[in-house]
Amino acid sequence: MCYVKVDNVERIYEEFTSNLKKNIGKIPRSGYPRISKLKELTNDQRFIVTDISGNTLYVGTPYGERPDSVFWRSLESAKYAKHFEVLYDLTYSKEDYRTAQNMLDKFFPPITDTFDACTLDWAKVLLVTLDLHKLSSQTIHKSVNDKLQQLLKTNGPLTPEWNKIKQKYEDILKGE
Structure with missing residues (x-):
């Protein structure tokens, strides 16, 4: 797995999900491949992408105590x-x-x-x-x-x- 730090996770998430909808007609939330919902966690806002082989990317924008x-x-x-x-x-x-x-x-x-x-x-x-x-x-x-x-x-x-x-x-x- 790998954490990818980005400046605007919401924009990246929107791009991922809109392209998934356009190309496969849905947003896969389970199985392989899949993408999680955008999440608000303690240290960042992130989503998770898992490819067909099970490789996982955490894509997020860190923030303090928001x-x-x-x-x-x-x-x-x-x-x-x-x-x-x-x-x-x-x-x-x-x-x-x-x-x-x-x-x-x-x-x-x-x-x-x-x-x-x-x-x-x-x-x-x-x-x-x-x-x-x-x-x-x-x-x-x-x-x-x-x-x-x-x-x-x-x-x-x-x-x-x-x-x-x-x-x-x-x-x-x-x-x-």
Whole structure:
């Protein structure tokens, strides 16, 4: 594997994905070859490309403590914060969906139960759950989707944070 540092990862990602759509009619997210979604991680924004032989390129633009990065990877609840950060990294950085699902099942309550943290934290957990399910099975988890819709209707988009939640939710549904 190799890390390729670029000045504008969003532009490079857009070029990769638009050419894939044009040439093969889709963006391959699993199997070989494949390309990941654009990810916001602690130290950079990146995507991963794996060729037909399994060679992997991490393409990214480093940044410091960017507020968006901290927003997506963190929870206010001290009870869940560390587990959520690991869950986020397993899902988006390592793309280890099986381990991420096991962690989700072990450390977070069932999605239909009451989550004993603020609703914004719950929305973040549900977003990762929804995306994890879609990434691993290519389907939308109905009860997670319903709960997210309910939270969005009840809590957002009144603040910039809830606007971010709504945008990410729409991106997951569109497959972005």
